[in-house]
Amino acid sequence: MKDYSSYVGIVGGGIAGLTAGCALRLQGIKTVVFERSEKTSEYGAGISISPNGFGLLEKLGIKDSLMNESFSPSRVVMSHLNKEIIAMETEVITASRQNLIKVIHQRYLELGGEVFFNHECSSLDQGACEIKFSNDETYKVVHILACDGIKSPIRQKHFPSTGAPIYSGYSAWRGIGISNSKDIQFNLGPGSHVVNYPIDNSGRTSFVGIVKTEENGDSWKMKGTKEELLEDFEAYDEETLSLDQ
Numbered sequence: 001m002k003d004y005s006s007y008v009g010i011v012g013g014g015i016a017g018l019t020a021g022c023a024l025r026l027q028g029i030k031t032v033v034f035e036r037s038e039k040t041s042e043y044g045a046g047i048s049i050s051p052n053g054f055g056l057l058e059k060l061g062i063k064d065s066l067m068n069e070s071f072s073p074s075r076v077v078m079s080h081l082n083k084e085i086i087a088m089e090t091e092v093i094t095a096s097r098q099n100l101i102k103v104i105h106q107r108y109l110e111l112g113g114e115v116f117f118n119h120e121c122s123s124l125d126q127g128a129c130e131i132k133f134s135n136d137e138t139y140k141v142v143h144i145l146a147c148d149g150i151k152s153p154i155r156q157k158h159f160p161s162t163g164a165p166i167y168s169g170y171s172a173w174r175g176i177g178i179s180n181s182k183d184i185q186f187n188l189g190p191g192s193h194v195v196n197y198p199i200d201n202s203g204r205t206s207f208v209g210i211v212k213t214e215e216n217g218d219s220w221k222m223k224g225t226k227e228e229l230l231e232d233f234e235a236y237d238e239e240t241l242s243l244d245q
């Protein structure tokens with residue numbers, strides 16, 4: 001048994017786990033994050049942060065470094081099948097999820113936080129504050145934070161009344177291409193919508209296409225073909241789908 005009894009043990013080194021780690025380190029509380037992967041996630045496409053998140057980014061001291069690695073569109077243009085309905089001012093930070101995680105992770109380390117990769121929690125004892133891992137290691141900590149994502153096995157085991165996630169009826173195509181647009185483009189269509197936004201100053205642009213579908217598996221890593229994508233969005237014109245990559 002490894003004695004980390006003066007540390008808060010955080011299971012999951014995603015956005016929630018690393019953010020919680022930064023917040024605790026800023027209060028001088030010792031923390032250790034246990035992440036099952038061998039490094040922080042490189043998956044994901046664009047992610048947007050609205051003004052209600054800016055205050056937290058500032059408190060954690062990461063707003064400026066994130067701004068350097070992201071974009072701040074000032075307009076959102078709403079259209080229906082490429083016919084503009086309205087353009088509105090907006091205040092939002094648009095980034096790649098990879099950069100967001102990188103910035104939070106760097107800040108966490110700067111604040112003296114520790115991360116143990118290749119540590120997959122297999123069970124935990126809430127009363128004794130012990131966490132067991134599939135590599136046969138056990139850690140004793142002072143408190144346990146479960147930040148193991150939307151499908152959290154810890155939540156399902158220890159808080160069964162919360163239930164499993166329910167499929168919304170919509171699936172999202174995600175990708176990153178190149179475009180000159182500086183706006184958030186929100187395009188509505190039949191049973192679907194497409195959102196594009198720049199994620200940095202070099203023209204990298206996030207594509208999100210949402211379609212109504214039957215549940216067909218759930219993974220951020222599932223791949224589809226360009227033909228399948230074009231079929232799902234055949235009602236839209238070429239300009240909406242014309243990112244260069």
Ligand SMILES: Cc1cc2nc3c(=O)[nH]c(=O)nc-3n(C[C@H](O)[C@H](O)[C@H](O)COP(=O)(O)OP(=O)(O)OC[C@H]3O[C@@H](n4cnc5c(N)ncnc54)[C@H](O)[C@@H]3O)c2cc1C
Pocket residue numbers: 011012013014015016017034035036037041043044045046047048097119120121122147148149150174220221
């Ligand atoms: C691969 C991926 C790609 C995504 N891409 C986008 C995107 O492009 N745009 C967007 O808007 N949103 C994206 N999301 C969703 C968005 O990032 C999540 O809503 C947000 O990250 C939630 O943060 P979280 O920390 O609660 O969960 P997550 O980011 O899912 O983090 C949970 C972490 O816990 C770890 N973990 C799980 N189980 C265990 C265990 N037993 N032991 C140890 N570690 C464990 C996981 O490996 C993961 O690192 C993505 C999510 C994932 C998982």
